[in-house]
Amino acid sequence: MHNTIMHNTTMHNAIMHNTTMHNAIMHNLFMHKAVIQILMFINRTRELAILNRHSQSIKSGARINIALFGLRRIGKTELLLQFRNTVVDENLLVSYINLQKIIPDTEGFVKAYSKELIYDIARQNTDEYVDYPYEMEDLLILASKLGDMEIRHVRKLMSTLKQQEFAEDELLGLTFDFAQKLAEKHEKKIIFILDEFQELLQVHSRFLQIMRSITEKQKDVNYWISGSVFSVFDEMLNHKNPFFGQFIRITLENFNRESTHELIDSTLGFKLTENHKDKIYKFTNGQPHYTVVVCRKISEQYAL
Structure with missing residues (x-):
């Protein structure tokens, strides 16, 4: 199973065929909304801390x-x-x-x-x-x-x-x-x-x-x-x-490479190589919603 998942040609097709992937993304855009919202919050701790700090200042007058x-x-x-x-x-x-x-x-x-x-x-x-x-x-x-x-x-x-x-x-x-x-x-x-x-x-x-x-x-x-x-x-x-x-x-910016890798790990039920995660990062440009959609599409494909 591990070899099947990591097979370069299959993974390359899953990630790099832009037209097919784009259609899959659009088809699944509103799927698993609650899960996507939770996962997309990864690495927003800095921004949340900023909002919390401002709310404390508001409470102080x-x-x-x-x-x-x-x-x-x-x-x-x-x-x-x-x-x-x-x-x-x-x-x-x-x-x-x-x-x-x-x-x-x-x-x-x-x-x-x-x-x-x-x-x-x-x-x-x-x-x-x-x-x-x-x-x-x-x-x-x-x-x-x-x-x-x-x-x-x-x-x-x-x-x-x-x-x-x-x-x-x-x-x-x-x-x-x-x-x-x-x-x-x-x-x-x-x-x-x-x-x-x-x-x-x-x-x-x-x-x-x-x-x-x-x-x-x-x-x-x-x-x-x-x-x-x-x-x-x-x-x-x-x-x-x-x-x-x-x-x-x-x-609010797109995720950087490190945060995108963390999001991928949290979304998938198995580990990818750094190279494959980099391909996803390049494909989505670190956009969290599309990163989650791509990962879920990969999960569905390899669960069959």
């Missing part, structure tokens, strides 16, 4: 906004979720929205934003199971368990959204302002993660200006954004735009 850049499928979402899942602190609330998964308009954003904040604060304040408020009526019920301020916010949101026409600027202002009020009432610092932030540019033509005008005055709410469209982020954060100088920029 600093206000730190972060912009996380990286190509698609580089592991940005996995890193942010890993950070969120490792935070165990009653004084720090970490909320998260993947903006590709909500309706890209003002109504979709303000609903998702309010739902996440109220749901997260409710979960943090009780040991009991909390149902996610998929409908606004469910959100009102959940808000009633927190207090009058939360009830007023949800009712105002619902009444505004029922109007045939509503002022989007006012609605966005109401939503962003709610986070600071929530932080003050519950005596917490908030980190709100907005994943795939470039999607918000479709929400409102003045979205960035409105967000900046309100959030720059907030002392307890921090925004960590991520995205993969570099041109959009460069434009958004340049000196002519509202958020210039407001974010610490972190770039």
Whole structure:
């Protein structure tokens, strides 16, 4: 079996036939998603340590906004979720929205934003199971368990959204302002993660200006954004735009040779030679998602 696995000609075909491999990658792109997300987190300990260090500074009173850049499928979402899942602190609330998964308009954003904040604060304040408020009526019920301020916010949101026409600027202002009020009432610092932030540019033509005008005055709410469209982020954060100088920029790179080899070893159920691992590294350029997909394709092929 070992000789079969390591046979140069067979392995060469499995790795180096670009057209066949490309088709296999695309076919398996969304396979084994949970496993891929776990494996892709290898060697992000440095970046996780950076995020944890900034969160400690936030707890101490600093206000730190972060912009996380990286190509698609580089592991940005996995890193942010890993950070969120490792935070165990009653004084720090970490909320998260993947903006590709909500309706890209003002109504979709303000609903998702309010739902996440109220749901997260409710979960943090009780040991009991909390149902996610998929409908606004469910959100009102959940808000009633927190207090009058939360009830007023949800009712105002619902009444505004029922109007045939509503002022989007006012609605966005109401939503962003709610986070600071929530932080003050519950005596917490908030980190709100907005994943795939470039999607918000479709929400409102003045979205960035409105967000900046309100959030720059907030002392307890921090925004960590991520995205993969570099041109959009460069434009958004340049000196002519509202958020210039407001974010610490972190770039997530492809894995280096050593980290790619570690990822290959963790993914495969058997060992490859350094030469074969180098071929995979050259083929994927250290891109973690595609490295995992290639390895799983090899595993499936040699399990037959």
